Amino acid sequence: MKNKAGEKIKEKEARTMLLQGDEAVVEGGLVAGASFFAGYPITPASEIAEGFAEKLPALGGKFIQMEDEIASMGCVIGASLAGEKAITATSGPGFSLKQENLGLGIMVEAPCVVVNVQRVGPSTGLPTSPSQGDVMQARWGTHGDHPIIALSPSTVKETIDLTIESFNMAEKYRIPVILLLDEIVGHMREKVRIPSPEEVEIVERKRPRLEDREEFYPYLETEDHIPPMPDYGQGFRYHSTGLFHDKTGFPRGKTEDARRLMDRLMAKIDENLDDIILLEDDLKGDEEIVVLSYGSTARSAISAVVRARQEGLKAGWVKLKTVWPFAEDFVADLADRVQEIIVPELNRGQLIGEVEKAACGRARISGIHRYDGTIIPPAEILAKIKEVG
Amino acid sequence: MKRKEIRLSGAGGQGMILAGIILAESSLFDPELYVVQTQSYGPESRGGASRAEVIVSREPIDYPKVVKADILVCLTAESLEKYGQEVAEGGVVIADDSFAGEDYIPPEGVDFYSLPIIAKAREEIGLEVTANMVALGAVDHFLSEIDSECLEQAIEKRVPGGTEEKNMAAFRAGQQLLAARV
DSSP states (O other): OBOTTSOBOOOOOOEEEEEEHHHHHHHHHHHHTOOEEEEOOOTTTHHHHHHHHHHTGGGTOEEEEOSSHHHHHHHHHHHHHTTOOEEEEEOHHHHHHHHHHHHHHHHTTOOEEEEEEEEEOSTTOEEEEEOOTTHHHHHHSSSSSOOOEEEOOSSHHHHHHHHHHHHHHHHHHTSEEEEEEEHHHHHOEEEEEEOOGGGSOOOOOOOOOGGGGGGOOTTOOOTTSOOOOOOTTSSOOOOOOSSOBOTTSOBOOOHHHHHHHHHHHHHHHHTTHHHHOOEEEEOOSOOSEEEEEETTHHHHHHHHHHHHHHTTOOEEEEEESEEESOOHHHHHHHHHHOSEEEEEESSSSSHHHHHHHHHTTSSEEEEEEOOSSOOOOHHHHHHHHHHHO | OOOEEEEEEEETTSOHHHHHHHHHHGGGGSTTOEEEEEEEEOSOSSSSEEEEEEEEESSOOOSOSOSSEEEEEESSHHHHHHHTTOEEEEEEEEEETTTOOTTOOOOTTOEEEEEOHHHIIIIIISOGGGHHHHHHHHHHTTOTTSOHHHHHHHHHHHSOTTOHHHHHHHHHHHHHHHHHHO
8 A cells, every 4th residue: 555655555464452532533543544634633533633643644644623613624635636535523613614615525526534523512511521413514514416425334333344444435426425433433442353354345535537638527427427536646636616607617606506516415425325325224013102312322222222122122222333424214214113212312302303204104203312411321222112002 | 231330430631531541442352342432521631521431332232321320430529429329229330439428328239448549650650541441450359351451551541651560550550449348
């Protein structure tokens, strides 16, 4: 493996360690080929910046601590356009500040990973306590219609896997991918095996051939809606802008360009939902009640469902790893088969709205909500299963 | 094996989280042991309540937090008051004797040890900050899942360079506190 300067990057070997979720983002990122980090430290995500600061330079990559969050996001987009696998990490307050440039990243189709280790908000909230309060912000935080991918791990192992997945999806679909941890997963330590890069699938962006330089259009409509992307500085004529643009990358201020580009940006995600939507379930087919959750809450949900089944209740669980795009078809099918879907969340009710929309009245939907910085204990979910059962 | 839940509580700066990390890291030597370590602390780096939780099990661990501790360590009166009743039957409570007096009544079926943890660290080791290792030595007595040797190796690996000897002495002092009592 070589970095862009042609320096050899040390190959990494698989190893088992006790790792925090935040540290797992670093390890997963390095396996996926992360070569650039720009960010501003913030609890409970600082360990990610610390880890990249320590490890990236030694591997030939770059770490920059920027003056603020929006500048970090701009830096990450720039690095991405220059061919780096770029990542930044923050928490709610910083995620708010990144939103404008996150939209730019979507518009110029810059593959990158934005980690948000969620803490309780709004504003500076409870810095050291967990939350899942930024789920809708991950979807709609930046203005205007836009596609987005957001993944949310519930274990340290999943954090490694989904960090790799985030880079892969970013590269494959030319889009910023949001990795939504919460403080519990970010700071929790578990024994995990870090894979070597040879063991996992690593996706690289589609690049144009150098000999096609003269005929090159950076935002050409292709069959898969994903235009090949050269690195800045390779000699391709290449312009990137947040304005609606045509295939040349230059804005013409035309309504047909706006519609065409928006439709293409949406299509590259909408036509690949099967590839993007990752979830896990333990459904035996006889369920009357299903607990649907994501992130650290899923661990409480699984614990509660296991106990409910031991007590003879017909319960099951679904764990979403991909939060956005939402698993609408899956939930619609589920609503046809079960009586009740329980959605525990560390917020006042965010993803539950999507569940209600998908279920469309065909199953009862109920929520369990905590927003005081404490995790939902399994007993509370078990009590709810019994109450509705 | 049922999951074993350990809660280490005290004030920020007493090293409860480091003790939790060392405890969790000592499980690395047993490839079949699952472990989860979580923590809770305030925004301040000294003072405020601080706790680390470690769960070990032979089966995958879903819920990562302590429900009812099998081993509870309290280095402050506040932490004993807060967690003193959330202990499982058959469990143990280990508290520093500077505050853990007669007014604490452990739940039914729970053994209570009031030990000179901080005094040992201060007087015998000469460093009050090693109280976390003294506490870990006491915990070791009730931790059949993890070998003392693994804990010692984890301590050597984690504590700041040059302090290994003092920390190890503190750990052994903690072990002896219980060897003398039980």
